[in-house]
Amino acid sequence: MKRFSLNQATTKHWPLPDLVAGCVEAGVTGVGLWREDVQAYGVEKAAALVRDAGLAVTSLCRGGFFQQDGWQDENKRAIDEAATLGAPALVLVSGGLPEDSRDIDAARAHVGEAIGTLVPYALDAGVQLAIEPLHPMYASDRCVVSTLGQALDLAGPYPAEAVGVVVDTYHLWWDDAVWELIARAGREQRIACFQVADWVTPLPAGVLLGRGLPGTGCVELRRFREAVDAAGYAGPVEVEVFAEDVWSRPGREVLTETLERYREHVE
Template structure:
């Protein structure tokens, strides 16, 4: 399989681009697509499922669920709904962002909440044929967005469960700094837990809005080819998503961003 046959365009890279137009572009180029719950819900779940089916586009992930460091019944119910949505649109993977430290809580209690939620949700995900993909986020997000910061933490959380139910996301933007990342990728492959492989670059200096400062591939310091080689060495040969949160990109026409992203992907990884 050629590298371009593995390309998947995460819709967040062109956040304000109409979902139908993004799917049509992916269909024209034989690309996969990573979808987000909000646009799917806005268009309607049935309509979104029909759209990707009619165009024959592979949905490589659905973002996002999680935020269950305080695993209330409402939070668990929303996650079950997200699992149903992933199954309905044919996504094999539901990306999880674990959530922040709760008011009055600690990072340890938040991580215990993640364990509790996974134990509740994993059997249901397995029934629906959807893999919950735990995404570690850069530690700068640990207090307000995601208390899981390393691939090792994600793998340890996933370990009690069937790999078909719980896997991990290998996202270069969030894990490139970790000196243990190569061991983590090797372990993830050996355990069959690489559920999603996502690329974004780290630019210096960081933009003022760190959350929306992901760089286009090749514009930063991350060794993209090294990550590809490491992931491929595990036997993973699945899709590779490019997911860029970037205000400058979002201000441009989606079709233009799509073509630029495909070209950068090919240039950096060929």
């Protein structure tokens, strides 16, 4: 339980003060936060709320979307917010192809260059940029970084304390190379964040909402946890689920079940 972190996405409609109170009551010590929710509550106010409750912010999601206008200023704001919250990592979702483009190689190269421009700012703020590879089905519109190997290659030119990677079971479970890539990420000291969700079949309409609580799908979650541990990662384990049937339930009920399933399928 010392490593468990509740990502705010799992209890999407649970107001932040209630989420914080529920975590404290359940003995949870870490939370992963999302920018739009934090902004709606107030960044400074959210930072004080979490800090006063004795919780650690394990990550802030998200920055990235480097194909959009104004990406540089927006990502600097995201870095500032992460620093204010005390989040060690800012999760980056790269963005998809530019409009009217089919050149995925150029789009991916642009992501690496864009991250490079942010490295000095991130180092000054003490925030690690965490590149998250998403399942290939998201490559056209959300994330041209599809494998852990691609993420590591993009991070490689920059200091590990500035740029790392996210290991997310939902996005990486299908890749037979993932175990060696996790080991590589450990050797390069690049694992910035470890997120857990299951893959539920069949996927619902709107595949973004196809994540399940641990143990409800087909992913070898404990194998992932053991792999990141073996790679030297000893940080938080965030459960991050996007699912309408989960969101429709009371947050406290979801947290209770999440903890039970985490113990059974991840620990």
